[in-house]
Amino acid sequence: MRICFTLDDVIRAKTRQFGKILVKANMIDESKLDEIEINTNDLCEVFGMQRNEYNQFLYADYPFEVFAEAPVMERMLDKKLNLWMLNMENSEDGNYEFVIANPYEFNASIGYTCFFLSQIATRVREFHFPKNSSDIWNFCDVLVTADPKLLSEKPEGKKSVKIDAPYNKDSEADLSYESLLKLIEDEKFTEKIAETA
Numbered sequence: 507m508r509i510c511f512t513l514d515d516v517i518r519a520k521t522r523q524f525g526k527i528l529v530k531a532n533m534i535d536e537s538k539l540d541e542i543e544i545n546t547n548d549l550c551e552v553f554g555m556q557r558n559e560y561n562q563f564l565y566a567d568y569p570f571e572v573f574a575e576a577p578v579m580e581r582m583l584d585k586k587l588n589l590w591m592l593n594m595e596n597s598e599d600g601n602y603e604f605v606i607a608n609p610y611e612f613n614a615s616i617g618y619t620c621f622f623l624s625q626i627a628t629r630v631r632e633f634h635f636p637k638n639s640s641d642i643w644n645f646c647d648v649l650v651t652a653d654p655k656l657l658s659e660k661p662e663g664k665k666s667v668k669i670d671a672p673y674n675k676d677s678e679a680d681l682s683y684e685s686l687l688k689l690i691e692d693e694k695f696t697e698k699i700a701e702t703a
Contacts (some may be wrong), residue, residue, distance in 0.1 A: 510646030584626035609639030
């Protein structure tokens, strides 16, 4: 079974980091961050930016700060995820392969995302940064993501696992977890994913 993880708001705290760097760049007042409603994963829309301003900020001015320096979603998540994958691979039914794929990477963000992955010392051997986000489904049997678009595009025969985020409350999935850490802690995850239709 090939299990694919997307990074943003699953492993890497991109939304939180984006707001932090906007404050650092004096583009938004820190006191306003708590007032912002995150009802979509389109950060351009969330923060009320023009598309060209957003692209300049994210992909030209601050890609290192957003993509490479973002923290993991929860303390020790990187180490616990690596140990979980190792245990899955060494289990009796250890027929598991792991993939990381992330849409919406562009120019320097790809290299800086690779830098982020090196910092968390991932043991994953396969990475994809597809131009077409729905191509992610070609790399896996099970997709673990917070992305509502990817969840809505699930093809027949595949399984989806939603990691809860403020912007995906209405998205459907075969399984849902409050966080990736909760998935890792669920000893019955493989049974549950096998049972889902």
